[in-house]
Amino acid sequence: MTNKIPGFRRKEILWAYGFVAVPLLGFLIFGLAPLVASAVLSLTQWDMVSSPKFVGLANYVDLFKDEKVYKSLFNTVFMLIGIPLGMVLSLLLAILMNQKIKGISVFRTIYYIPVISPIIAVSLLWQWILNQDYGLLNQMLWNGFHINGPNWLGDPRWIKPSLILMGLWGGIGGNMVLYLAGLQSISRSYYEAAEVDGANGFQKFTRITFPLLSNIHFYIVVMGVIGTFQAFSQIYVMAADGGPEFSAATVVFYIYQHAFEYFNMGYASSLAWVLGIIIFILTLLQFRLSKRWIYND
Amino acid sequence: MLLRRRITLSINVLILLIGSIIMLAPLAWSLSTSLKEKKNVFDLPPKWIPDPATFANYKGVWAEAPILHGFLNSATIVVFVLTIGLFVSTMAAYAFAKVDFPFKETIFMCLLGTMMIPYSVMMIPQFIGFSELDWVDTLLPLIVPGLFGNIVVVFFLRQFMQGSIPTELIEAAKLDGSGFIRTFVQIALPIAKPAIAAQAALGFMGIWNDFLGPLIYLHTPEKQTIQVMIASLQSMYISNSDYPLIMSASVIAMVPVILVFFFCQKYFVESLAISGLKG
Numbered sequence: 001m002t003n004k005i006p007g008f009r010r011k012e013i014l015w016a017y018g019f020v021a022v023p024l025l026g027f028l029i030f031g032l033a034p035l036v037a038s039a040v041l042s043l044t045q046w047d048m049v050s051s052p053k054f055v056g057l058a059n060y061v062d063l064f065k066d067e068k069v070y071k072s073l074f075n076t077v078f079m080l081i082g083i084p085l086g087m088v089l090s091l092l093l094a095i096l097m098n099q100k101i102k103g104i105s106v107f108r109t110i111y112y113i114p115v116i117s118p119i120i121a122v123s124l125l126w127q128w129i130l131n132q133d134y135g136l137l138n139q140m141l142w143n144g145f146h147i148n149g150p151n152w153l154g155d156p157r158w159i160k161p162s163l164i165l166m167g168l169w170g171g172i173g174g175n176m177v178l179y180l181a182g183l184q185s186i187s188r189s190y191y192e193a194a195e196v197d198g199a200n201g202f203q204k205f206t207r208i209t210f211p212l213l214s215n216i217h218f219y220i221v222v223m224g225v226i227g228t229f230q231a232f233s234q235i236y237v238m239a240a241d242g243g244p245e246f247s248a249a250t251v252v253f254y255i256y257q258h259a260f261e262y263f264n265m266g267y268a269s270s271l272a273w274v275l276g277i278i279i280f281i282l283t284l285l286q287f288r289l290s291k292r293w294i295y296n297d
Numbered sequence: 298m299l300l301r302r303r304i305t306l307s308i309n310v311l312i313l314l315i316g317s318i319i320m321l322a323p324l325a326w327s328l329s330t331s332l333k334e335k336k337n338v339f340d341l342p343p344k345w346i347p348d349p350a351t352f353a354n355y356k357g358v359w360a361e362a363p364i365l366h367g368f369l370n371s372a373t374i375v376v377f378v379l380t381i382g383l384f385v386s387t388m389a390a391y392a393f394a395k396v397d398f399p400f401k402e403t404i405f406m407c408l409l410g411t412m413m414i415p416y417s418v419m420m421i422p423q424f425i426g427f428s429e430l431d432w433v434d435t436l437l438p439l440i441v442p443g444l445f446g447n448i449v450v451v452f453f454l455r456q457f458m459q460g461s462i463p464t465e466l467i468e469a470a471k472l473d474g475s476g477f478i479r480t481f482v483q484i485a486l487p488i489a490k491p492a493i494a495a496q497a498a499l500g501f502m503g504i505w506n507d508f509l510g511p512l513i514y515l516h517t518p519e520k521q522t523i524q525v526m527i528a529s530l531q532s533m534y535i536s537n538s539d540y541p542l543i544m545s546a547s548v549i550a551m552v553p554v555i556l557v558f559f560f561c562q563k564y565f566v567e568s569l570a571i572s573g574l575k576g
Contacts, residue, residue: 008471011477012396012398012477013396013398013399015392015396015477015478016392016396016398016401016477017392017398019388019389019391019392019396019481020388020389020392020393020404022385022388022389022445022446023385023386023389023408023445023446023448023451024404024407024408025445026442026444026445026446027407027408027411027445027448029442029445030419030423030442030445031410031411031414031419033422033426034418034419034421034422034423034426035414035418035419035422037422037425037426038418038419038421038422041421041422041425048425048428093313093316096309096312096313097313099306099309101306101309101310107313107317109559109562110317110320110321111316111317111320112558112565113320113321113324113555113558114320114324116502116554116555116558116565117324117506117551117554117555118505118506118524118527118550118551118554119506119508120506120508120524120527120528120547120550121527121546121547121548121550121551122547124327124527124531124543124544124546124547125323125324125326125327125544125547126323127531127535127543128326128327128330128540128543128544129323129326131540133339134338134339134341134343134540136322136323136326136343139341139342139343143342169319169320169323173320226415229415230415230416230417232508232509233508233509233528236508236512236528237528237531240532251417252415252417252509255417255421256417256509259420259421259424260424260513265421265425268421269418269421269422272415272417272418272420272421273418275415275417275418276414276415276417276418279413279415280413283413
């Protein structure tokens, strides 16, 4: 077969292989190999000091009996509420911004600053704002409405809403920019045609704007779900040991604890595999669903 | 009609203004707290303007932690990964976008598969591997994997190159006797420049703000990145409620990113728009 390929083509193919070789090597060393190793590790018990002990599926059996696994999964699912909330707010902002107002870029910059701010710095500042006695939020609630604010980060009922609130503050700007780009790509002619047919503002939104943004809704949901399942830094800073009654721990946080605080490498790996499979199924499911409701023009 | 439109517009601007205040207030509050004396932070009602204002907390943070090392360590990772890693990604993206070669789709799908594996699955074996190499407590585990390029970056640059580098241009260059490398450097790179810049901006943010990786590997204070350093300061000072000091640390961690953001704003917004619409 090779002798059918002219010399210049062969050279080109070789160069192309050269160009993709490094990332491919990286994939083998830092992707595939750890993936396999992690599967093997999940069948062992190992503290990185003594030699690993093969235990079969024991880790997976333990994991189904581990109350903290269910708690961390529940916490993660609870925090998914932040995604639709954020979408509503950022779409609203994008619509407000999608007009010829002077200084709109100043607004865009302001809303975007929290997005680029380091999550650690942001977590520190929200920890202070949410302080029960002296935090800004409870002070304002008291001065403005005479409401005795809750112990945001110390109460198992309030810590997840607190994290969602902080996530909204930090994430709205990013999704808003996405929506704004989407809105600007919708052709005026759709709206003009709808106006001729006598559509009102609400109808124009539900029949034109919202469906035509479906690929952006989809992107935000997928990214949001993956991001929520992987949330770690803010939990590490704001909820020491996973928060009161483990009420803020995500699965990744629990994996971290087992791997790098208790050095249960085997058990941590089995947890990581469960998380990996969940994320994989969710992504697949979302892609399937997306085929039904995404409009492509 | 014109009046109605004007009123709607004013209401819109008003809502956006209120929103901006909500977005900026936490930042202003942390700045204000960082300039207060510790005994004044618990004043009721809270004061926005520190009186007296002091830089003592910043000096305190500077004395407590090797901040300069933190910046240098973070910057070292950024520089290596963003120069070598980004170049490697660009090369691969070009081959995937504009050259035909056997098994191209298979290789690309393999690489895309890594995007689906969460970091938490790979971090444990990677940690074990790097500790075998004695790389724990060095920057190497954070730099070396990045040098092999990033599949997300490859993906977006490939999309971009497919759409914006005309195949005829490449063919014409070939006819003129331009070799593979020369075509890549003289034709593909200049066209892809804005997309590369956008990925660089995004990459800077990702690396600078990264936490879990550096937290696992870096233990000695002098070797930590700025984020890990700030987080460990917090765990030391939260118990005695030294909020001014913690807020100074937070501001210190935030300032470089915000500065970079203001200088390269265009690229950030572009990168986000590109990634969102194509993704």
